[in-house]
Amino acid sequence: MGRRVLVLVAWVVVAGLVGCGGRVVVPVEGVAAPVGQGGGGSGGVNRPEHLDKPYVIVVSFDGFRADYMDRVETPNFRRVAERGVRADGLIPVFPSKTYPNHYSIATGMYPEEHGIVDNNFYDPVFRETFRYRDSTISWDGRWYGGEPIWVTAERQGMVTGALHWVGVRAGAGGVRPSLPVDYGKRYSFANRVREALAWLNLPPERRPHLIMLYISPVDAAGHEHGPNSSEVAAAVQRVDRYLGQLLDGIEALPIADKVNLILVSDHGMAEVVPERAEFLEDFVSLRGVRMVNAGPYTNLWVGDSARADSIRDRLNAGLRHARAYRRYEIPERFRYRGNDRVGDILVLAEPGHQVVRRRSSQPRKGGAHGYDPASPEMHGLFLAMGPAFKEGARVPTFENVHIYPLLAEILGLKPNPKASGRLAKVRPLLRSKR
16 A cells, blocks of 8 residues: 655655555655755745745644643633634544654645654564654654655745754755754753744845744643643643743734744643553464554554454454454544555554553553544644734634645645645635735
8 A cells, every 4th residue: 555754854865755566665865965055945045936925933732632721721822812713623643643743734644645654663664663762763764755844845945944843854855944953952942932033033035934843841741640630731831931932022023914823733632541451462462463552552563464364353352442453444534554654453442541562561641642533632732823814713623734735825835736635624714815
């Protein structure tokens, strides 16, 4: 089946997407020079036709569940909602994890299309496992496909900047943002806000029209303490203060009336306890089976079709709060089964439950995500304000893949025609053009 791709831009040149036996292959040709020294981007200078275009700042608050705003005092998030547009929620792609969702927001593609199918996953062609915490792997451009929005912009001569967004070092499309800061570099959240504002004070020819910014305290608190904890409430208020600094800084800019701000999150969070875990080896032997991830779901690589059928059947006969699917049986709405980086079997738990390999394993306590994107507990945040957006509007939930064409529309860019996101799905957010 089809395959490949991921996140936000950096060093390795990726040649293009080539179909090969139903599989998308991303050949690596070499190492790209930084923008400004070649590399196919803007060269750090806006083309003349972009100088009068608007500016967009996209801020991702990792793990910020859609309902946190209604449970915690957040004057600055509410400030954005009152001046702009709020969605009831933002629906993540499956799995509702950080890497696939940030890359889907950036590319307008589903994981089966761009190839970042999880935070950690096995590639049967490379015969290697992608691990997001291993920079020697996650910064390797051969894993990534698709065209992130900053690549779209840079290729069309528009300067962009990225502060700690997933995949900045990966080189997707062979073009990095003109002003990147590495995702893995230790860099305080307050400094990220100051850096973004400093970029917007650059001369017009060097000023980025798109800035991608990532902030993570809410997700960390949710995992450690659970979504209903006082620690999450404190983290929400902490990032609200960062947002306030950003809003005040934007208002002080000479170009304030041209700046659009979009606030998103990659997923929500569900409460989990070890007592709700089910152990796969209580029902079937997994000897010789590769298992990547545990918790809300897991992928199993079996290698033998008949044995995979048997394992699926025995798991479904025993599991009470989870279901096992062969890859071709995964619900179509997940847009997940068309990539051979997905295992022979997907085991998906109900929200709040977990699947782990054996009883000696340690199920998570606190919070987890990765469940069915249809679950409201997995829905993220979407707020937007600025000259492009309606004022004081509330819209229904929508899928995060539609953010890519929204950004292209605001910035006056020609979007990647291979993207699955559709502008029609988010046009109600925008002011009518006169």
